Amino acid sequence: MWQIILKRENEISLSRQLFYAMKDMILEGQIRSGEALPSSRGLAKDMSISRSTVNEAYDMLETEGYIVTHQGAPTRVKEGLYLEKHQKHHEEALFPVITLADKPYKVDFKTGQPDVSLFPRYVWNQMMYKSFEQLSDKDLGYFGTAGYESLRVEISHWLFRKRGLSAKPQDIFITSGTTQALSILVTMLSKAGLPFAVEDPCHRGLLEVIENSGNSILGISVDQEGMKTALLEAHDFSAVYVTPSHQFPLGSILTAERRIELIRLARQKKFYIIEDDYDSEFRYVGASVTPLYSMDKEQVLYTGSFSKTLYPALRIGFVILPPKLHSEWMYLRKHLDVQNPIVEQAALAEFLNQRKLDKYIQQISRMYEKKRKALTTSIYECFGEQCSILGDETGLHLVLKIPGAHFDEFFIEKCQNAGIRVFPIEHYCISKGNHMDQLMLGYGHLKVEEIQKSVSRLYNLIMDTE
């Protein structure tokens, strides 16, 4: 008889195991169309299981239409149920293999990871619990793609307090982070045949969001004054994506002249500017940088995120849109995933209302400032005067520049072999070869005590003594 192995110590009942096994064999043609099945008594005896187990399995097969029974005739497999085995798509190989577990690194300068050790989980948990209790029945339904109203109001107050921005709650749309905001905006703003202009270098994941939606890219190079906006003059494009408050990854702030030039061009050529303000809440030197949005609320679409200020897995961000884009946004969001989960939105509204986020940012900023100091001190101690540090006044990463160094793919491989995770700026570049001597070091997640050792290991590796 068939080679079916049933496991007795299994959470799945024997009858269901038998059903699954027979179903697969029917689909794969090992039990052929029209073939008569053995009697339940015969099969039970053959497999040393009870007859009722076989009967239950046969019932399941019949219910799902794999077999037919006729009074007084043997039970048979239904005709035409063969299904060719799924061949692995060769395209699969084109995509990177995603592993579930993060490889443990001895030294990890990954970016984009805030420190969540001080996050007031207990308070947050209380707010989640209380919010759920207080939500109305209506709130638990399809309450609207724009987002939870109280949260939109609180974000409007928050932006005013923290970023000096005045934005109406009705122009604020809650998203599942900037990544989703960009993905919808790209669909909305794409003009046939025209590329999206982005900073070069640029965040890889966000660049892929634009590319994967079938749009071409025009990389505009960046220097210490941010995107070289004069280079936009000669082109037409669908929209421009920028990080004016803290250029990712180089860290520069877009200067006033370039801001004006960018907005002038946007008005003249009628394109939108997507402003990504992803981590400027953490500013260690000087006053907070005013968002570009404050200069033109019609041409600039502002995106914010709580991924750095709270935690990335929260997946809450927002976009501020002028009224003429509201209905298209709502339409696209509704057909994408309808809305954000409600409880986290309500808890965040309360967190903002009680000024808990303000306090938390003050507290965690002090921690980041210590880490920044430990990192810059260690860098100068190890690398000396030969190096320079860029873009460390804001955010959770900085750029280490070592003139004459050549951080290429061999260097990455060398790092990987030594268990060190660090990203050369070249990794983020569209046109290659201009930033070979720079490394991006993310430090948000590092412990102050481990920073000195991490830098010294990196130094040894670069100097070839590791």
Ligand SMILES: Cc1ncc(COP(=O)(O)O)c(C=O)c1O
């Ligand atoms: C440049 C940039 N923009 C936006 C984000 C935030 O993305 P999200 O809100 O989807 O988590 C990040 C996070 O690392 C980032 O580096």
